[in-house]
Amino acid sequence: MELEKLNQEKTYKKNFFIKEIKKEIEEIFIENYNKLGIKELTKSFLIDLEIFEKVISNNINKSFCKFYLIQKDGSLNLGLSFSNNEDCPIKRDNLFDDDVLYVLENDTITPKDFREMKTDFVNGIGAKLPTHPENKKDTLISYKLGEITSYLEDMKNLHHDIYALKFNMFQYSPTNIDQELSAHFIERDKRIAFCVHVLFGKKKHLYGESAGYDLGNLKP
Template sequence: MGNLNQNINYDEFKLNLISDILQLDCKSWQGNYILHKSNNDMVLSYYKALAFDDMLPGDVKRNAAQQFNDLQLGFKDQFFVTFKDFNDIINDHYEYRYCKFYLLDDEGKLNFGLSFSKKNAIDIDLNNDKLFRLENEIFIPDNFLIKKNEFTKQDGFRDQIKIKIPSKKVTEMIQFELPIIRDYNERVSHSFIIQKLKFTMLKFPADYEDKYGNTYKSDRISFSVKPYLPEVNDNLINDFDAGDLKP
């Protein structure tokens, strides 16, 4: 395993840990395997992740990302979030059950609001929910209610999406159970130094239900997430999507 510890701060040399925790999807291990910047074709497969139940096949993710861009809404299609700050916020709010990502109209640009809540509901409880807004790749404390209302107002972003996809409800919020987020963060950062997470906006194809048996994602807006590892071919890192789309 040569320089595993040097490159990814991992010093456990057991094949069962390498295959399960490190999650490198290699067909065979032949003696020393060197991990360094030139290994751009390494397949990083988070196939046993405890969180984000849905692992998107690469072709599905690329198709869904392209379909989002084909809507020609002029929205930003990728967001980066600094991992350490995000992980700290998640761990600081362990007593909440839900982690909610709201779509915002942030001064004419698509953005994310983050809410920690104990309620399975799309509405924001200003008295009890903890609110943050994404700014410069970090979630900062912010009451984003006005920006959420801008997204849903008449002729706003929600209506623009509805014109493009008239057969479906427009996603306003993507909800996760907070323990799932915590498990995911722990798993992906166990063996790799993760600087950022990469969120990619998606519009699932209309035949998604027929192909994958998912009854509520077909033709709907969502996002996928994966670790951002600039030294690795981005197409070889699996995306996950397990959010509950609201409404």
């Protein structure tokens, strides 16, 4: 049975990354994404928190965590790269500072080289996405690893029983609902990304869901 939301937690008073996405804005962006009409697109992803934190711990010597858009089994998926650079190319030179690669599989994270799946996305789903300013192609969302660990720490201070992260896929568009971020949304018009929520307080078929945050740096 599908889980039902216990409540939509409001945490707008503290903007951890400045880029908190208000619910009404997220709904607009999700609608944009759904209207693309590309059947291979995935609406959301779920990651078990304990598994994610273990993967982070194993790669704490890296500076960045990059979420690549990939195509797996015909559908949009996410590949994770723990890296010491923020560039788009994946570094795999059999050296000590190579990128460490993983793929989301259901709600777990599996070590796997996803470079072919990245190419499949570019030639498949990516080719169906609309062009946007400067003819940039959506490739990845990059985070400083310290931003992720700080986010998780802050969320745990609010919710002591977090069990998962939920990534809602969306497409940016201009909006004046949040004046502070309006220029940010114009700059990212038509680009694909996601909004991150924490899920907490799971009890039978009920759970709580935090406000959503977008702190990633789109590349290129």
